[in-house]
Amino acid sequence: MDIGKNIRIKDIAKLAGVSVGTVDRVLHNRGRVSDEALKKVTSVMDQIDYKPNLIARTLGSNKNYKIAALIPDPTVDAYWAQTNLGIIQAQAEWAQYGVTVDTFTFDIFDKNAFIGLAQEVLETAPDGIVMAPIFYHESLPAFELFRDQSIPYVLFNTNIPESQPLGFIGQNLNQSGRVGAELINLGQHESGTFAVLHIDEDVHDSIHLLEKEKGFREYFQEHRKHKFEIVDFILNPNDPSFDNQLEQLLADKTLKGIFVSTSKGTSVAASYLEKHGKRDIRLIGYDLLDENLKFLRSGIIDFLINQNPKRQALLGISHLVNHLMFKKSAPSMELFPLEVITQQNVDSYLGSGIH
Amino acid sequence: MDIGKNIRIKDIAKLAGVSVGTVDRVLHNRGRVSDEALKKVTSVMDQIDYKPNLIARTLGSNKNYKIAALIPDPTVDAYWAQTNLGIIQAQAEWAQYGVTVDTFTFDIFDKNAFIGLAQEVLETAPDGIVMAPIFYHESLPAFELFRDQSIPYVLFNTNIPESQPLGFIGQNLNQSGRVGAELINLGQHESGTFAVLHIDEDVHDSIHLLEKEKGFREYFQEHRKHKFEIVDFILNPNDPSFDNQLEQLLADKTLKGIFVSTSKGTSVAASYLEKHGKRDIRLIGYDLLDENLKFLRSGIIDFLINQNPKRQALLGISHLVNHLMFKKSAPSMELFPLEVITQQNVDSYLGSGIH
DNA sequence: AAATTAAATGTGTGCGTACACATTTTAAAA
DNA sequence: TTTTAAAATGTGTACGCACACATTTAATTT
Structure with a gap:
């Protein structure tokens, strides 16, 4: 059909028996066109499939x-x-x-x-x-x-x-939390504890993080048959009690997995797990940061969800x-x-x- | 620096004290340029960062x-x-x-x-x-x-x-097989059997499939501590013994997981697992085909690797x-x-x- | 009917590049 | 030195669109 040449404004003008200026005014409807001319142009437009040449358009404006x-x-x-x-x-x-x-x-x-x-x-x-x-x-x-x-x-x-x-x-952050839950739950058969950790210097994107946690919890409400407890931590690495809180968490023998909602917090949690030799606790975190990659490769981190x-x-x-x-x-x-x-x-x- | 106007061939010509034609010949090295002119142009080119306007170039050729x-x-x-x-x-x-x-x-x-x-x-x-x-x-x-x-x-x-x-x-197909192995291995603690299934009407991309299997096996050689057996099937759905072979595989009580190397075969294997109520056997397959999605959603398929x-x-x-x-x-x-x-x-x- | 104004329509140019072609310069031959 | 050919360089145009501006036509007013 349309092989070879593309339809140009010039072609439309010729077909409609008007000038390119008139066609231009119709295409961009900037008025100053008689009803008659408008009809002629639109009639041609209906019959052919005009596709403006984006390259030429851009070249012209060239801002x-x-x-x-x-x-x-x-x-x-x-x-x-x-x-x-x-x-x-x-x-x-x-x-x-x-x-x-x-x-x-x-x-x-x-x-x-x-x-x-x-x-x-x-x-x-x-x-x-x-x-x-x-x-x-x-x-x-x-x-x-x-x-x-x-x-x-x-x-x-x-x-x-x-x-x-x-x-x-x-x-979709809610769904992101659900993915975290799914991954932490995978192949876990015994009852135990899962922890959700929000590790951040500030609460600047707390809505952000809580949305993930919401999805995480929803998943377990919908899917879990066995009894599992979800514990929840909001941690600030600058807080003097930070170490203590984390150590206490890791002391829990029933702890099966940790879901960290921040990319930076992921490697922080990972380094604690490494230090305590807790390779059997599943760790899910966020993003392909260099630190995280190191722990993923060494097996401390099991999954990363990539926010890209x-x-x-x-x-x-x-x-x-x-x-x-x-x-x-x-x-x-x-x-x-x-x-x-x-x-x-x-x-x-x-x-x-x-x- | 370079704010506002971009450098054009015209600008280079002016700076070098030659015409745009000469610059053009230098840029596309089509000869017919004196050493002197060449030197002048290249010297300018070294100092400035000329980036041809791809839009204009494309408009011109307009093929x-x-x-x-x-x-x-x-x-x-x-x-x-x-x-x-x-x-x-x-x-x-x-x-x-x-x-x-x-x-x-x-x-x-x-x-x-x-x-x-x-x-x-x-x-x-x-x-x-x-x-x-x-x-x-x-x-x-x-x-x-x-x-x-x-x-x-x-x-x-x-x-x-x-x-x-x-x-x-x-x-990377080898790596793809490794991912399959990793996913099938995840959280499996007891010894047992894994099956690799190549289900295809023809062997037309057997190299393709065997490369995946190679990666799958390599992973287990490197990672597995427990004893696991890998069984291997090359199945043709048109083969009269197809049903039999699959049923026999599923009869194995130690079977823990199945890795299917083809997208089409994935749903075939899934339908067998569904028919026999084997929801506890982990199934890994390929691609987001409608059939596969159905089984993924119903939980028969655990993971799909997307070839996109x-x-x-x-x-x-x-x-x-x-x-x-x-x-x-x-x-x-x-x-x-x-x-x-x-x-x-x-x-x-x-x-x-x-x- | 002529003059004035508004509306409609047409014409021309630039955007940056590539390439054909025209013109100038240089080198070689007469 | 003049002629001729080759090499080097410069000029002009098309690509398709958008937009400014010029020109024509129609509608009003005088």
Whole structure:
């Protein structure tokens, strides 16, 4: 049919017996077209399958887009370091298309500084923003500022749907907790105790963590026949009683497994298990951080659930670029698969570029 | 630095004090340039970071690329049906860029017809080819034909590295078998038997399957402390003794788990386990086929390893388009992660568009 | 009917690259 | 030195779209 040449605006104009200008006005409905001409053009449009050449469109406009990325300081946290890698990769990928990405980092212990940073971002007048809104209350006024300037923003890691972002990239946290529960439960036949550990310097994403715990508990309500107790810890490594609390937990002879809700906490828990020689306690945690990988390979950690922070950032930026540059709209919510990482498949994840 | 305008060929020409034509000749080294001019241009190139505008480049050439996809008949096999979905998605994705994908299907039971099909493909004079070379010997002459016409080809599913394709998309099969072994071994404390089942109408990808088995066995050689026996079956559902062989296997009271190496065979084995009420035997299989999902959800299948045929095809075509249209080269081998699918994370895989 | 204004339509140019072709410079032959 | 060929370099155009601007046509007003 359509082999060889593609249909161009010019072709439509010829078929409709009008000029390309008129076709252009119809296509983008910017008025100033007579009913007669409109009818002629739409009639042609109905018969043929016109697909605008996105390449040509983009070449014409040829704007240099500036994107701002707001993330927690990657130098003090391995999780956000991975996020940063995603930003760097996106930067490299889109540089040829004239996209620049400026990263703005904030201190996860200093909520109040956040809004100031948002202001600072605005002063650079970016064309779009990607951010990880880990401070709920402090993010809301930032969103308002962005909307006032009608700067589109994409969220990742944590969703705040009521802010109506252009898009969200992340995971279903409740389901993530369920996966954790499933993995910890696998092949456990005797009764005993499971522990859920939230290890974090701050409670900054407690909603985040509690959502996982909720899913974890739901799973057991639905699936468990035998009697199992779930104990719950919210631990701060800076708390003087931190060591004590953990040691006490490990002293429990009936302890069968530990589910750690944070990526950083995973390796902390693992080092305790290692120190006490508790290789038989199943440990489930989050993310492919170097520390975690070490413990996964040595068998202390049994499973890691991959949140793929790198890819979250990468896709967030791609989402924005597609919107700005190609005027292409992607689904407003992209939920990543809940990847289960084991000793045997971990390398296949590390090897492949995107994942 | 580089904010605002990007460096264009025109800019380089001005800086070097030559014309754009000369710069063009240097960039694409098509000769006809004096040593002096060459030096001037390369000197400028060393100082600045020129990145050609891929959009403009593509617009200029503006060829309509025709890609041929060679796959087994998707109407008779759910696995290849998924592959076909990937091709269809790629088709939709690239249609706007003037790329057409023609699918050529072959009968997996008729090896001899394959070379004829390859000939047929060549007659349509495609600009590139993606194929799943499941017939090793029959594929070799096809590759030769493609190379004679210098038509680039990308392989997926099965690799034939010695044919030096433009790229390969697939998985590490040995490691895949290891993952299967790891999952089957998880939490098994008593001694017993594990079975490896190759269920397939034909032995067409036996190398494929044996590679998985090799990895499976290697894992046990390295990890198992307790005594476990591995039994091995190569089954053909069309064989009259098929039922008997399977029933006999299930009669073994020490049987702890089954690892099925094929996607289709997975649901076949599952239906037997269901029929005999053997819910305690761990079953590991391949791929998110509808049949398999049913058994995974009902708990007959414990784990599925996702080969992601859809994405393999999708990426294979993208690889080719990037090569042809954007002259961008991707890594020549893309090994997908070995995704472990469970009851609890399966929906997160089905939901997300790409995975 | 002529003049004025508004509406409708058409024309032209730039975006950055690649490539064909025209022009200039240099080297070799007469 | 002039002629001729070859090498080097420069110029112009197409690719498809968007948008600014020029031109034409229709509707009002004088």
